Amino acid sequence: MRPPPDETPSQLTARLKREADAQRISDNIDEEIKRDRAAQRKSRKELRILLLGQGESGKSTTLKNFRMQYAKEAWEHERSGWRSVVQLNIIRSIILILEIIEAEMSGSGPLLDDDDSSRRLSESSTSGDAFTDKHRLLMIRLAPLRGVEAALKRRLGAGAEPYRPSQPLSATPFDDPVLPIPAPKRRSEFFVRSWTDAVDGSHGQNPEIQADADSSTITFMTCKDDMRALWDDPAVQRALERRKIRLADTAGFFLNDLDRIATRSYTATDDDIVRARLRTVGIQEYLLRITDGFSLRDNAWVWKLYDVGGCRTQRSAWLPFFENTDVIIFLCPVSCFDERLDEDQRVNRLEDSTLLWRSICSTKLLTKTQLILFLNKCDLLKRKLKRGIKLKTYLPSYGDRPNEVMPVVKYLREKYKEIQKQHSPEPRVAYIYTTTVTDTTATAKTLHSIRDRVLRENLVTSNL
Ligand SMILES: Nc1nc2c(ncn2[C@@H]2O[C@H](COP(=O)(O)OP(=O)(O)OP(=O)(O)O)[C@@H](O)[C@H]2O)c(=O)[nH]1
Ligand SMILES: [Mg+2]
Known part of the structure; x- marks a missing residue:
C-alpha cells in the first residue's frame, strides 16, 4: 500500500509499527499452522x-x-532389473573410449574435461599415431554395442537430457534466480523418471521384454573379450591419462568386472547396485517402514x-x-x-x-x-x-x-x-x-x- 502523500513523521512511525505488528501476527499464524501440520504428521508417526x-x-x-x-x-524385487543399468554403464564407458580413439585418429580435439585445448589439439594430432589397425578392428567389432545401448535405454525408459541453458543455473534458483548461461559441450547422461519403474523385477515376467533383454545380453557377452582388450590396451590407457580421465573413479565404472558381469547368469550384487549410475530427474517419493529400537509398543x-x-x-x-x-x-x-x-x-x-x-x-x-x-x-x-x-x-x-x-x-x-x-x-x-x-x-x-x-x-x- 502507498503511504499517504501528507503523512507526518509521527504518522509514519505509527504506520510502520502497525505494519510490523500485522506482519508478526501473520508470521505467527503461519508458524502455528506449520507446527500443527508437523504435530499431526508426527501423531500419525x-x-x-x-x-x-x-x-x-x-x-x-x-x-x-x-x-x-x-x-x-x-x-530384492528390483535386483534383477539392475543388470540392465550395469550393462548400460559399461557400454557408456566403452563408447566414451571409442569416441576418444575416433577423435584422436581423426586429429580432432578431445570432447571432454581438460581446459588447455591448444595443448590437447597438438597432443592429439601426434597421439593419433598410437592407434593402429588393431584399434580400428576393435571399433568395428564393438559397434553392435551402440544398438544394445539403444535397446537398453528403450527398455529402461531412459532418456538423455542435454543441459538446458534457457533455465536458471544459479546454485539456489529457489531463492535467487539468475540469467541463463551457455551450456557446455558435454555428453549428456542418461536418466529415468523413476528407477523403481525402470528396474521393476516383474518386467522379467513379460516374454517380450525378456526376449529383448536376452538378445542384449547375448550381444553384450559376445563383445566381452573385445571390451576387455580395449580397456587393457596401453594406448587407450595413455590416451585417457593424457586427457586426465580417471575412468576407474567415475560414476558407474565396472570395466574391471567384465568377467563377472558379462555372463548370462549375472545377478547384480548390493555393491553393484550402489555403484550403478542412473541420474535422477524430477522428484521421486519412496516409503519406508521404520521401527525404532526403544519404544515399548506401536513403534x-x-x-x-x-x-x-x-x-x-x-x-x-x-x-x-x-x-x-x-x-x-x-x-x-x-x-x-x-x-x-x-x-x-x-x-x-x-x-x-x-x-x-x-x-x-x-x-x-x-x-x-x-x-x-x-x-x-x-x-x-x-x-x-x-x-x-x-x-x-x-x-x-x-x-x-x-x-x-x-x-x-x-x-x-x-x-x-x-x-x-x-x-x-x-x-x-x-x-x-x-x-x-x-x-x-x-x-x-x-x-x-x-x-x-x-x-x-x-x-x-x-x-x-
Ligand atoms: N566411490 C564413491 N562413489 C560414490 C559415492 N557416493 C556415490 N557414489 C557414486 O557416484 C555416482 C552418483 O551417485 P548418485 O547417488 O547417483 O548421485 P545423485 O546425487 O543422486 O545425482 P543426481 O541424481 O544427478 O542428482 C554413483 O555412480 C555412485 O555409485 C562414494 O561415497 N564413493
Ligand atoms: Mg540421483
Whole structure:
C-alpha cells in the first residue's frame, strides 16, 4: 500500500509499527499452522525426509542404502532389473573410449574435461599415431554395442537430457534466480523418471521384454573379450591419462568386472547396485517402514523419502518440498574439490556445494527442519589426496595444513558447521557424518544411528 502523500513523521512511525505488528501476527499464524501440520504428521508417526545436494553427490545412492536396510522386499524385487543399468554403464564407458580413439585418429580435439585445448589439439594430432589397425578392428567389432545401448535405454525408459541453458543455473534458483548461461559441450547422461519403474523385477515376467533383454545380453557377452582388450590396451590407457580421465573413479565404472558381469547368469550384487549410475530427474517419493529400537509398543513409523535431481537445472523443483520437511540429509561430495559442474564448467563443485549448504541453512522455511550433513565420497578424497592433488590449490583458505584425508575432512567439517551456525535463523544441532555411501556396511551403521537420533528427537518434540 502507498503511504499517504501528507503523512507526518509521527504518522509514519505509527504506520510502520502497525505494519510490523500485522506482519508478526501473520508470521505467527503461519508458524502455528506449520507446527500443527508437523504435530499431526508426527501423531500419525510420519516423517518427511528430503535428500539434497548437487548432481552426483550420492543422494540416490544414500536412498538405495535406506531401501536396502528398511525396504528389503522391494529391494530384492528390483535386483534383477539392475543388470540392465550395469550393462548400460559399461557400454557408456566403452563408447566414451571409442569416441576418444575416433577423435584422436581423426586429429580432432578431445570432447571432454581438460581446459588447455591448444595443448590437447597438438597432443592429439601426434597421439593419433598410437592407434593402429588393431584399434580400428576393435571399433568395428564393438559397434553392435551402440544398438544394445539403444535397446537398453528403450527398455529402461531412459532418456538423455542435454543441459538446458534457457533455465536458471544459479546454485539456489529457489531463492535467487539468475540469467541463463551457455551450456557446455558435454555428453549428456542418461536418466529415468523413476528407477523403481525402470528396474521393476516383474518386467522379467513379460516374454517380450525378456526376449529383448536376452538378445542384449547375448550381444553384450559376445563383445566381452573385445571390451576387455580395449580397456587393457596401453594406448587407450595413455590416451585417457593424457586427457586426465580417471575412468576407474567415475560414476558407474565396472570395466574391471567384465568377467563377472558379462555372463548370462549375472545377478547384480548390493555393491553393484550402489555403484550403478542412473541420474535422477524430477522428484521421486519412496516409503519406508521404520521401527525404532526403544519404544515399548506401536513403534512403526512411515518415513517418506524424497530423492531429487541435483543438477542446477533441477533445483527450482525443490522449493515446494521445503514446506513440510522434517529432516534434510544434505550430501556434500568432498572429493570434488578440483572438479567443475557438468552443467556449468565455470563453477567449482565444492564451491557450489558450499553455496548450496549456506542457502539451505539460511532458508526460513527450513528453520525447524533437522539438518543432517554427509561429507561423502571420502574414499575418492583419500585416493585423490594420495595422488598428490592439493586441496589448497582449489581452496586457498586450507593453507599449509597437511594434505591428508583426516585433517581435510576435519577442516571441511568445521567449515560446514560454522556455516550452519552463522546462517541458521535459529540455533540447531549440527549432525555431520563422514561417509562413503558406496560402502554399504559402514553406511548401514550410519543409517541406524540416524534412525535413532531422528526418532528420539521427534518423539520428544511430538511428546509421543
Ligand atoms: N566411490 C564413491 N562413489 C560414490 C559415492 N557416493 C556415490 N557414489 C557414486 O557416484 C555416482 C552418483 O551417485 P548418485 O547417488 O547417483 O548421485 P545423485 O546425487 O543422486 O545425482 P543426481 O541424481 O544427478 O542428482 C554413483 O555412480 C555412485 O555409485 C562414494 O561415497 N564413493
Ligand atoms: Mg540421483
